Amino acid sequence: MYSFEKRNLSPMLFEEAKDVFNSPDYLYELKFDGIRCLAYLDEATELINKRGKILNQTYPELKNLHQNVKVKMLLDGELLLIKNGKPDFYALQRRSLMTDPFKIKIQTNINPVIYVAFDLLYLKDKFLIDTPLLERKKLLQENVQESKDLIISKYIKENGQKLFQVVKEMKLEGIVAKKKDSHYYPGKRSSVWLKIKIYEEDDLIICGYIPKENVIDLILGRYLDGKIIRAGSVVTGKFKQQIINYAKNNPSIPLFPEKENVIWMVPKLVGRVRYMMKTKEGGLRQPVFMGVRDDKFAEDLLN
Known part of the structure; x- marks a missing residue:
């Protein structure tokens, strides 16, 4: 009552x-x-x-x-x-x-x-x-x-x-x-x-990941004046193994300063991300990882 x-x-x-x-x-x-x-x-x-x-x-x-x-x-x-x-x-x-x-x-x-x-x-x-x-x-x-x-x-x-x-x-x-x-x-x-x-979708560069329990937290980037800058992060479990395998074969030096231990990779893979809006800090609000683009690489985002 x-x-x-x-x-x-x-x-x-x-x-x-x-x-x-x-x-x-x-x-x-x-x-x-x-x-x-x-x-x-x-x-x-x-x-x-x-x-x-x-x-x-x-x-x-x-x-x-x-x-x-x-x-x-x-x-x-x-x-x-x-x-x-x-x-x-x-x-x-x-x-x-x-x-x-x-x-x-x-x-x-x-x-x-x-x-x-x-x-x-x-x-x-x-x-x-x-x-x-x-x-x-x-x-x-x-x-x-x-x-x-x-x-x-x-x-x-x-x-x-x-x-x-x-x-x-x-x-x-x-x-x-x-x-x-x-x-x-x-x-x-x-x-x-x-x-x-209201959602937006964008193609972003997968720069690395932070291992979590059963999932990985992807570190994302985008081009600004020809350079890759940080563009937030998004969690995925479904595409976890594909990205881990790529990172293992294509390691990279750190691209951005991060507080946690990141497994960095050559910034070539592109992921499709759905989100509500961009934050003032350049991140993404309520992002959802839609998948890895097999028809597009990072250099394609320069144009």
């Missing part, structure tokens, strides 16, 4: 869809690049992440969210840090790791965090998890006053492909599709809530 006072409800989870689609049965929203967070609003505000950790001390600028509502309620949403008009997950992650109260206070002015609410799970004295999603959305809109710290997520009906294209052009993370009549299943993953991420 869920209890507002015991704070014992976990956020509902998304399944991942491979392709975007249109459907009159679904509504579509932005997939926010933030930290999932439940907001318990009563006489005070209590923010709890999906692992059950209280976040109030980490984000003190959100301590008065309860002043945006007139009745007791539980919101589901995400913490976002906006920079240059877009969510910046890495800046948010740096803030999430801070523990020094003085540094946190400084950051509340330099890099303030906002709360984006996309669902209403409890209102006045009743849980709404068995209430259809569209009705919960309506109640959310009626009972929450937006402010600079608290924003309600907007959605569109039916046309997921159009929203996906706009989000792709803006280089955002993706969209979510939710069945309009869906109930809320705490702590469970369900196909009535789908996340559709």
Whole structure:
């Protein structure tokens, strides 16, 4: 039995869809690049992440969210840090790791965090998890006053492909599709809530690898002004033996400074990598190794 006072409800989870689609049965929203967070609003505000950790001390600028509502309620949403008009997950992650109260206070002015609410799970004295999603959305809109710290997520009906294209052009993370009549299943993953991420693919040079248990961590490179520079890393198990055999027959001197022991190889093999976006440091976010290209070598990437 869920209890507002015991704070014992976990956020509902998304399944991942491979392709975007249109459907009159679904509504579509932005997939926010933030930290999932439940907001318990009563006489005070209590923010709890999906692992059950209280976040109030980490984000003190959100301590008065309860002043945006007139009745007791539980919101589901995400913490976002906006920079240059877009969510910046890495800046948010740096803030999430801070523990020094003085540094946190400084950051509340330099890099303030906002709360984006996309669902209403409890209102006045009743849980709404068995209430259809569209009705919960309506109640959310009626009972929450937006402010600079608290924003309600907007959605569109039916046309997921159009929203996906706009989000792709803006280089955002993706969209979510939710069945309009869906109930809320705490702590469970369900196909009535789908996340559709935007991925990129690139051909990168395999420069070496770090042996791991049952897999290898590939050190990747790319050309910049005719020289190979580091381009992140990606784990593979399926192509492990092929790459190990090549490295054994084609050893190389170190190409980049690395903290771990790397087995370096002549930078000739090219791998296809799928990833969400490039990081500011030049790495790859959520990379997946698709395979070794047998029709292309490193020198082909110069053109």
